[in-house]
Amino acid sequence: MICCLAVLLPAAAFAQPVVKPWDAVLIASFNIQVFGESKLAKPQVVEVLARVVRKFDIVAIQEVRAKSDDIIPRFVQAVNADGSRYHYLIGPREGRTSSKEQYVFVYDTTRVEVDAASAGVFPDPSDRLHRPPMCARFRTRIMPAQAAFSFWLVNTHTDPDEVPQELAALTDVFLGMQSARPDEDDVILLGDMNAGPPEFKSYQRIPGVGWAVSGATTNTRRTKTYDNLVFARPATSEYLGVWGVLDLQSTFGLPLDNALEVSDHNPVWAAFHPCEIGGPQTIPLASQPTTIR
Amino acid sequence: MTDSSPAEIHDLARQLTAADPAVRRAAAERLCRSGPAAAAAALPLVRACGDADEGVREQAVAALEELGAPPSEALAGLIEAVAAADPLVAYWAITLLGRSGEAAAAGVTALARQLAPGTDPAVAQRAAWALGRIGSAARAAAGALREAASSSDPRLARLAQEALSAVGE
Known part of the structure; x- marks a missing residue:
């Protein structure tokens, strides 16, 4: 499986359509800090962001901050400028103050499909989460529908001042999503947790919990582990044990200043089998990230 | 940069x-x-x-x-900004005071005032949170916190209750 993923590796792929593996679906999370008009007005930044998206089948984006509704449509147009066929799902503006954020899923329609009716914000009647997560159910299109891997994605961005409380609330969200549909046991919580695995104590309430990113930094300054993909390993046995942090500096040859213009976070990703796997499997966790260039 | x-x-x-x-x-x-x-x-x-x-x-x-957390020399200005008419300014002044913990003890009175009914909900909630972060040095705000703990706003009530525990009430 890792050999097939290697088709993504050549850096020269920038100018050509990205060739994705037939035997893996690549799911990423990317906090694009203050993604709004200012960022979209910088062609060099948009180009990097578009190249990032094209490497993956689905990108869960956090921190869209704009009064305008056309930021993401214009961005997806830029992504598709090379002939790609991405589409998006965007959530409502969320936040307790007048400063709001939106969650977005951008996905490759040739590789995955979404049940649009399933998309929504997880209810938070007790107001435990500053920006309650956006959920949507996807299914791979690489395999016949009856065999295709389907899964919930739960897109989140925690409040950095209430991380332990929000991780506890997200654990309840995860458990709630696991029982949201009797025919869906795969839940992948992904986003900017503002916390790394040592702070994931609440997640231990999820039976068999695992996460992709471990022992690697995820912010652009390479000092913190904030972003991750969390899932229950017995249920989501489709996880291939392959993950990575797409380092903006080294991937695109950017000095730190320019990489920070793109975002203060690097994208993180994990690879999953495109077929639904019925029973639990034992796949070892990768202790080292894989590099996508 | x-x-x-x-x-x-x-x-x-x-x-x-x-x-x-x-x-x-x-x-x-x-x-x-x-x-x-x-x-x-x-x-x-x-x-x-x-x-x-x-x-x-x-x-x-x-x-x-x-x-x-902000530098200590910013605290006096932040305490003043707690009462700002713009809720976003007040919210962030309060947040930075909360991050300062006990060092922001001089702001307890200003923070307690923001628990009063009619305050912007996000500001009031953040004030309760900040008082909890200041801890025992915020004991003078216990009365206002007790009142907030019975608020019909579930988040404010919860944060005020947590703050009361943190201040030792």
Whole structure:
């Protein structure tokens, strides 16, 4: 499986359509800090962001901050400028103050499909989460529908001042999503947790919990582990044990200043089998990230 | 802008009050990319949350989310800003005081006032949270916290209850 993923590796792929593996679906999370008009007005930044998206089948984006509704449509147009066929799902503006954020899923329609009716914000009647997560159910299109891997994605961005409380609330969200549909046991919580695995104590309430990113930094300054993909390993046995942090500096040859213009976070990703796997499997966790260039 | 010098941060902070919104926006954006070094501009960034320009406000908020606790010399100005008429300014002043913990004890009275009924809900909730972070030094706010703990706003009630425990009540 890792050999097939290697088709993504050549850096020269920038100018050509990205060739994705037939035997893996690549799911990423990317906090694009203050993604709004200012960022979209910088062609060099948009180009990097578009190249990032094209490497993956689905990108869960956090921190869209704009009064305008056309930021993401214009961005997806830029992504598709090379002939790609991405589409998006965007959530409502969320936040307790007048400063709001939106969650977005951008996905490759040739590789995955979404049940649009399933998309929504997880209810938070007790107001435990500053920006309650956006959920949507996807299914791979690489395999016949009856065999295709389907899964919930739960897109989140925690409040950095209430991380332990929000991780506890997200654990309840995860458990709630696991029982949201009797025919869906795969839940992948992904986003900017503002916390790394040592702070994931609440997640231990999820039976068999695992996460992709471990022992690697995820912010652009390479000092913190904030972003991750969390899932229950017995249920989501489709996880291939392959993950990575797409380092903006080294991937695109950017000095730190320019990489920070793109975002203060690097994208993180994990690879999953495109077929639904019925029973639990034992796949070892990768202790080292894989590099996508 | 990756490892900004104190002089550069000072200069950017000054530009946050420029007449030209484009200059203010650029300064806020550069501070947003400055990481923890932007803490030296904590108070000007809080004030920038009340800017008339949306772009300035959004960059200021993003910078404040990441900069951690403010320097001690900013505390007096932040305490003053707790009572700001603009809820976003008050919210971020309160947040930075909460991050300062016990060092923000001088702000307890100002914070307790924001628990009063009629206060912007996000501001009141953050004030309860900040008092909890200040801990036992916020005991003088116990009365206001008890009242807030019976609020019909479930989040305010919960945070006030947690703060009461933190102050030792």
